[in-house]
Amino acid sequence: MISIVDMDDIDEGTSKGLEVNNLYMFTIKKDGQVYLYWNRCPHLGTPLEWEEDRFLDADAALIQCSTHGALFQIEDGHCLAGPCKGKYLQAVPFIIENGMVMVDEKLLKQPTSL
Numbered sequence: 001m002i003s004i005v006d007m008d009d010i011d012e013g014t015s016k017g018l019e020v021n022n023l024y025m026f027t028i029k030k031d032g033q034v035y036l037y038w039n040r041c042p043h044l045g046t047p048l049e050w051e052e053d054r055f056l057d058a059d060a061a062l063i064q065c066s067t068h069g070a071l072f073q074i075e076d077g078h079c080l081a082g083p084c085k086g087k088y089l090q091a092v093p094f095i096i097e098n099g100m101v102m103v104d105e106k107l108l109k110q111p112t113s114l
């Protein structure tokens with residue numbers, strides 16, 4: 001397992017971009033819970049963020065793609081509105097150990113299908 005981020009480095013209600021081995025993901029902490037997704041919009045495969053570490057909409061309730069504005073549920077990555085409505089962001093499986101978010105290095109390859 002590879003540790004990718006310290007839970008304490010993610011502020012509640014915010015998102016954070018992560019890069020490991022040239023692979024890009026992002027994490028969100030909401031209600032003390034951490035979520036982790038590949039940084040790839042299911043519409044065109046582009047990165048999602050507006051600016052560095054900004055993946056959420058104005059009231060931090062949903063994930064929003066900066067390219068065409070698709071909106072995704074934080075909890076499961078389900079697209080609620082936009083050109084990829086009904087599709088999902090691809091989650092990255094992880095465990096938390098000693099406050100660190102850990103990912104299996106075998107999983108650290110880009111998703112091949114959207």
Ligand code: FES
Pocket residue numbers: 041042043044045046065066067068069070082083084
């Ligand atoms: S690339 Fe994300 S909504 Fe089009």
